[in-house]
Amino acid sequence: MADVEDRYTFVRPLLGAANDLIDWMSNLDNRLMFGLPDIDAAIRGIARGELCYLTGRAHSGKTQVVLNMVHHNPKAGFSTSRLMRLTTWS
16 A cells, blocks of 8 residues: 555645645735725635636726736735836737
């Protein structure tokens, strides 16, 4: 039995994986918050490696939501002027 455990080290007990997931989700320091309390409570921000689509009709405030996120996450290292350069169609 020990030989099998030594060969398959990539398999972890479910409890360990679940505890790691709970720790990752509950650590709000490494997550970007939107700065909108209702949305932040529902999705707990965005973490590294996650993909978030922000969709909406023209002139519905998508850029304002992103700028609000940049404003409420100063430790993330985003610059508003750099972000505006990335989002401008020129």
